[in-house]
Amino acid sequence: MEAVNAEIITIGDEILYGQIVDTNSAWMGTELTKVGIRVKQITSISDSALAITTALDDARKRADVILITGGLGPTKDDLTKNVLTAYFRTELQLDQQSLDDVTAIFSRRSIAVSELNRQQAFLPAACTPVRNVLGTAPGMWFEEDGKIFVSMPGVPFEMQRMMTDTVLPKLKVYFKTPEIIHKVVQTIAIPESTLAERLEAWEVSLPPHIKLAYLPHLNGVRLRLTGQGTDANILNEELEQQVTALVKLIPDNIFAFGEIKLEEAIGLLLKEKQLTIATAESCTGGLLAHKFTSVPGSSAYFTGSVVAYHNDVKVQELHVKPETLQLHGAVSEETVKQMAENVRLKFKTDIGVATSGIAGPDGGTPEKPVGTIWIAYADKDKTIARLLNYNKNRLLNIEYTALAVLNLIRQSLAPTVEE
């Protein structure tokens, strides 16, 4: 089977000048790889007709699919649509569906459609429009000489929705891509090098049509097994067997199978056990509550949070004893345990968790440097506290702390699973 090659072209001076980081290409690279399309090149160019035309000419020599993002805004520095119209020797015409979509977006905001936005519904006659239900710039799908060209907006959530709903399914059909199945095993609290050592013998024994990828993330390393074949059922069974073998090698470090986030996995665990939870947050400042509530349906188990940034709030709302704060400080095992226990009682939940630490960049002392963080878990039977030591980056300290609490919940609930 011939490999299908893709090239990604991103248009916009903001990428070249470093004003924004191009995260679209990585997202597209991931999704294209999943359906068996190989990205050969990513090209970022400026909003210039010559640069766009040259990039298209070069890309079609290397690739079967050319995916273009950016330059579709309503202002005059956005040239992509006009350049594509000329490139494919066609002309603009009104696309009624696109106009309806734009009108719908503006009527939700109770604003009349401006002339500039109305012009966005005029598309090259030679293209098949790609609907954009989240923004005002429709996408365009062109076919020429067996090559596919797709132009999409640079706004990430609009592009992602269009790729998922329309572009990827159409590409799979057009190129009759092989069966590709992925299995994702998400690990936590194990460094990549340790993981690689534990998995080495098994990895070497994998058959050639099954590949393993290590994908490090903030919350751990995702392991992705990719199988390629002709029979989906057989392939799926083979992959399941490999996953079973993998699980036996690292039984304590897997928090989920599939592309779900740690907070979703914890949410499923709480739902399954019919437990409720509340958070008392100092250094995480609401991020933990935000992670819980970012999951649809979290109101079934997440009750609420007290963000106790000021020490008065720790005393008044979470009933931390003033003498504890005086004797041990806000960043201490004693304080964080009281916070977890008391938020549980206050919100009448099964579980309470708490954080207190020095996120930085200021506030460190020789005994408690920046990155010194206490976390705690409390339920009706026990209270567990843990000391974390991170580095100097405030936002990472906050993020890592929230993830450590989620992992502490997972570990605290785990023993019951084996009963």
Add this chain to the structure above:
Amino acid sequence: MEAVNAEIITIGDEILYGQIVDTNSAWMGTELTKVGIRVKQITSISDSALAITTALDDARKRADVILITGGLGPTKDDLTKNVLTAYFRTELQLDQQSLDDVTAIFSRRSIAVSELNRQQAFLPAACTPVRNVLGTAPGMWFEEDGKIFVSMPGVPFEMQRMMTDTVLPKLKVYFKTPEIIHKVVQTIAIPESTLAERLEAWEVSLPPHIKLAYLPHLNGVRLRLTGQGTDANILNEELEQQVTALVKLIPDNIFAFGEIKLEEAIGLLLKEKQLTIATAESCTGGLLAHKFTSVPGSSAYFTGSVVAYHNDVKVQELHVKPETLQLHGAVSEETVKQMAENVRLKFKTDIGVATSGIAGPDGGTPEKPVGTIWIAYADKDKTIARLLNYNKNRLLNIEYTALAVLNLIRQSLAPTVEE
């Protein structure tokens, strides 16, 4: 003055397959722009001799400076050095300084230099080595036909140190670069198309050496003015005058000058006015508190938050009247006003803000569909509530609501500025 054009080439399959996001190019783009070098293209390719050679041939047609990152590791899939040696028709020879640097790094770790790492000190005879004091792969500076080619490792902190210490200073001298100055004006609550209409006449009147760019973000459109000239003082004054003219056209929609986030701008405003704030969050679920506390030094004005996800918490902790919930529901002007007023009293702050809405994807009704969200602001003089209508994406609804509250704070505090 002739513009100096640059091209960035990043080498490595991990970027093409989306396993890592290419942040190096954005960093380099920012730094090159600052010294007046214009990035014309960023090209990401795989570790293949043909791909590298083709990219170099294409890049030298467009650019005066070609900056290459990646593919300098010690393993056999790293080809860059050998490809460059062939490309410049030269041969490898030992560079003693590089060997000393590698040896120093290993002796700090108390490890002997491996043969693979020793080989990294062999460099093409035609290059000027670029020292890497943080890693084992030295950089290489080539000059040919008035073009500069620089190869650096892909490890971000190594590349950044080499750029800052060696490459950027050498480029400034080599190309005698012009002065370039940027001014950023951050707008909010005005769509890009409306903005473009309001600014059109002024934008058209800009002198040719000053350019305007629209950079849309979740929280609004950043406007960036870029001027190029020979005298930094004169140029800066010209740009300041243009910014003054711009401000007059959209006086109510500017929240900051320069590269800062909305929550930082609000933090500065609260600090300046010596005001404290607390949040009562239902649908934002802690995100608002997280935004406030992500800013260093926010403990000076942010006191805490009650995340009242369950209605019992709204009654018990925020003293929302049960009859209000029964009569108007949790998502109502009455409820959200009580939440804002009562969290302010509870935490003894100057300002209280609140959110209550249906983030989705479930929980909508015909009268209150998903995306129906109430927000409120309360201080000693007034309580202001506002109804928001968003679409169906849960995470975006949460994000936009938090930004809308920050903007409501800005607007509520604004009149006092003009007193």
